[in-house]
Amino acid sequence: MKSSYRSSGSECVEVALSISGTVAVRDSKDSESAAVLLPASAEASFIVSV
Numbered sequence: 001m002k003s004s005y006r007s008s009g010s011e012c013v014e015v016a017l018s019i020s021g022t023v024a025v026r027d028s029k030d031s032e033s034a035a036v037l038l039p040a041s042a043e044a045s046f047i048v049s050v
Contacts, residue, residue, distance in 0.1 A: 016035075
């Protein structure tokens with residue numbers, strides 16, 4: 001599963017959930033950037049904090 005979100009500004013993130021339950025978050029405008037990998041249980045806290 002993969003989803004992208006763009007705010008009214010220029011910020012854009014891509015979120016993907018792997019079969020193992022790891023959540024990957026990255027700047028979708030920079031396809032060469034590394035993803036931040038999170039356990040699925042930490043995703044909600046991470047999203048709320050940024």
